[in-house]
Amino acid sequence: MRKNIIMNKAATLLKKSIAIIAFLAILQVCHAQPLREKTNRLTDSVSEVYHVLTTNKYVKHGLYQALFQHFQPIATGMYENDKKAGIWRFYDPTGKLMQTYDYSTRLASFEAPEDTTSNLRYLLDRELRPGDKVTKPIKTGGRYFGYLNYLRLFNLPEAYQGHPEVELNEVKTTVELLISPGGRLADYKVHINNGAQDNVIKMNTNLPDEEDRVFTPATLNGEPVACRIIIRAYITENGHLDFY
Structure with missing residues (x-):
């Protein structure tokens, strides 16, 4: 009886290990996918630079930046399979930090005071x-x-x-x-x-x-x-x- 319990636990642990390894393998494949840089104009003074999957030009993945007059970052963060992920930082055109937002927790950790x-x-x-x-x-x-x-x-x-x-x-x-x-x-x-x-x-x-x-x-x-x-x-x- 005890031997059967041990074997069942071992089998369960093996299944969990296989699932974890498979999940990590999927993540590695996603991150290893070749990317292509794209640019787009948001307004007459702001453009964006981001990356998409080579296999799907509509899926954003990797670093994203929005730039004022082509050089001043006003938004920086990461995309993971077309979804904003992790901490993003947002600035005004002078480079002043306006907000820090964590898309993982859906919470703003900083909001600049109004003036x-x-x-x-x-x-x-x-x-x-x-x-x-x-x-x-x-x-x-x-x-x-x-x-x-x-x-x-x-x-x-x-x-x-x-x-x-x-x-x-x-x-x-x-x-x-x-x-x-x-x-x-x-x-x-x-x-x-x-x-x-x-x-x-x-x-x-x-x-x-x-x-x-x-x-x-x-x-x-x-x-x-x-x-x-x-x-x-x-x-x-x-x-x-x-x-x-």
């Missing part, structure tokens, strides 16, 4: 009273890289293109995002004000990347609340949006 130079403003859909404690909504990617996808989805409507009365550098442009108490993107608008009229362009909230619909919601006295994020932007010569 007067920020292009973002926050409006709660509640009336504040003295003593209220408020936290702002937080976007994975920080206050620069994390919001680039909203800007890059915009293209100047044909009604504005080539219009003699519209000087793009004189047009006041803001992006307005409404974040629900559940931390979801509920509304997305672009305001274009040429001094005489405020035109509102309603954008589609069904963004292709699910990550762009998710936020850590704002709170009021510990309770999640709706909040509007206002982003100061400008229209580029190519009819796109960019940060000031």
